[in-house]
Amino acid sequence: MRNIDQRAITDGKLDPRDIVMSKPFHGTRLFQVIRLLPEFGGSVLRTLNEQAEERLIQHVEVTKLVAQEPGNTSNEKPLRGKKVLVADDGNVMRKLAVAHLSNLGATIHLCENGQEAVESFRRGLSEQRQRGAYDVRPYDYILMDCEMPIMDGYEAARLIREEEKHYGVRTPIIALTAHSSASEVEKIFKAGMDFHMRKPMNAVCLMKAINQIDSR
Amino acid sequence: MPRFHGQSNHAPVDIVNQLQKQYVDYLSSLFHEGVLDDQFTQLQKLQDESNPDFTVEVATLFFVDSDKLINNMAAALERSPVDFKQVDADVHQLKGSSSSIGAMRVKNLCITFRSFCETQSYEGCLICLQQVKNECAVLKDKLQNLFRMEQQIVGAGGSVPLMD
Numbered sequence: 001m002r003n004i005d006q007r008a009i010t011d012g013k014l015d016p017r018d019i020v021m022s023k024p025f026h027g028t029r030l031f032q033v034i035r036l037l038p039e040f041g042g043s044v045l046r047t048l049n050e051q052a053e054e055r056l057i058q059h060v061e062v063t064k065l066v067a068q069e070p071g072n073t074s075n076e077k078p079l080r081g082k083k084v085l086v087a088d089d090g091n092v093m094r095k096l097a098v099a100h101l102s103n104l105g106a107t108i109h110l111c112e113n114g115q116e117a118v119e120s121f122r123r124g125l126s127e128q129r130q131r132g133a134y135d136v137r138p139y140d141y142i143l144m145d146c147e148m149p150i151m152d153g154y155e156a157a158r159l160i161r162e163e164e165k166h167y168g169v170r171t172p173i174i175a176l177t178a179h180s181s182a183s184e185v186e187k188i189f190k191a192g193m194d195f196h197m198r199k200p201m202n203a204v205c206l207m208k209a210i211n212q213i214d215s216r
Numbered sequence: 217m218p219r220f221h222g223q224s225n226h227a228p229v230d231i232v233n234q235l236q237k238q239y240v241d242y243l244s245s246l247f248h249e250g251v252l253d254d255q256f257t258q259l260q261k262l263q264d265e266s267n268p269d270f271t272v273e274v275a276t277l278f279f280v281d282s283d284k285l286i287n288n289m290a291a292a293l294e295r296s297p298v299d300f301k302q303v304d305a306d307v308h309q310l311k312g313s314s315s316s317i318g319a320m321r322v323k324n325l326c327i328t329f330r331s332f333c334e335t336q337s338y339e340g341c342l343i344c345l346q347q348v349k350n351e352c353a354v355l356k357d358k359l360q361n362l363f364r365m366e367q368q369i370v371g372a373g374g375s376v377p378l379m380d
Contacts, residue, residue: 091277092313099262099270147308178312200255200316 077105078207083138085109085124087117087156088145088176093199097143100203109139114151117144118159125167137169141210143201144193145176146184154191161192172213176201232374239365240377246358247379256318257379275359278317282352285310289345293338303341304333310348322351 019036021029084106086097094110101108111117124138142160146153157173164170175188175196188196195209246252263270285306292303311326325348332340366376 090309090313090316091281092274092316095274095277096259096262096316099267103262147305149305178308178315199312200258202258 079140079210080105082106082140083109085111085117085120085139085142087111087114087143087148087153089113089148090145093145093176093201096200100201100206104203104207106140113148114144114153114156114159117142117156118151118163121160121171122163125163129167134167137164137167137171139171141213142171142173143176143197144173145199146188147178153193154187157191157193172210174206174209174213227372227374232369232372235365235369235372236374236377239362239369240379242365243362243379246362250320251355251358252318253320254318255316259317260378272363274317275363278313278319279352279356281313282310282322286345286349286352289341289348293341293345298336298338298341300333300336300341304330307333319355322348322355325351 019033021033025033079101082105084101086094086101086108087110088094088097089112094112098108098110109120111120121138121142128134128136128138144153144157148156153175157175160171160173172195173193175191175193176199177184177188177196178199180196180198185196194213197205197209243252247256259274260271288306289303292299292306307326307329311323311330314320314322314326325344329341329344329348332344369376
């Protein structure tokens, strides 16, 4: 960093700790400043902070660069690339599920009752079989409402587990329930579901459940 | 009022502030009266640029649902003999959707309604049905007010404040 006016320092107009740079602020000069930052291996951050509102250093550009660092945007879409089957007979519930799951990055397939869920699952399995992917499950997770018309969640889960036996796969099934009494929870696990979540669902509970399932 | 090329007409800042304050006061009163609970705030948080009308859409879905369910319940209660299991199933669904939009009073009425279905009390069910009907109408009215206030704020160039 050159071009420091020594007289300005002795006259007290410039703090000797200040970093003074010539304009235009790009190229090598920009890189010199960026290298001062701890994120980029530097250690003179205090000095930079002290001259926060500088006309000489364009702070915005540096912070933009720091923000673009991969670590800062980690896990915004934890379910990116995941396929989730959602079975719920309520249109409000389905819309909420779509909103939560798409925010988390997932691809969603909606069903209105247990029968549709089982059919979607069977179709998914045969599509995988046609592709030769025998041990890949068609869905990464299934969100299953327990009480639905035509076929409820318990029955659907039982049938899905039957299908899976032929293929040697096991899809994590999360039961969605309005109440979580002990008998209800027992019923859920007996039907072969892995986890239960109280309705209405939210992203935090969902990720908690998924993290627990994935860590098994 | 000066116009800026490419921008909508912005009302003076104090008008926007006033509208925002009225909105916050109104929404606060809905929480205070127990009409809405925190789940409604969760819903509003799901609204963003990719989903700009989310809350209105969910509310609309809820009322389509609740109208249908209430009609089903009324029809079931008029039949002889009354199929209380069917009524209960409909109330259960209404309880679910009301709780997911944060309609606390409706949800609580559904809980009471279900206990009357369980004991197969015809009188109790009729009373609950009427209460649920009224409460849904009140909710619809209040939400329409709320959404209109949101539109006014946005139309005046402001942003809708989020409760926390």
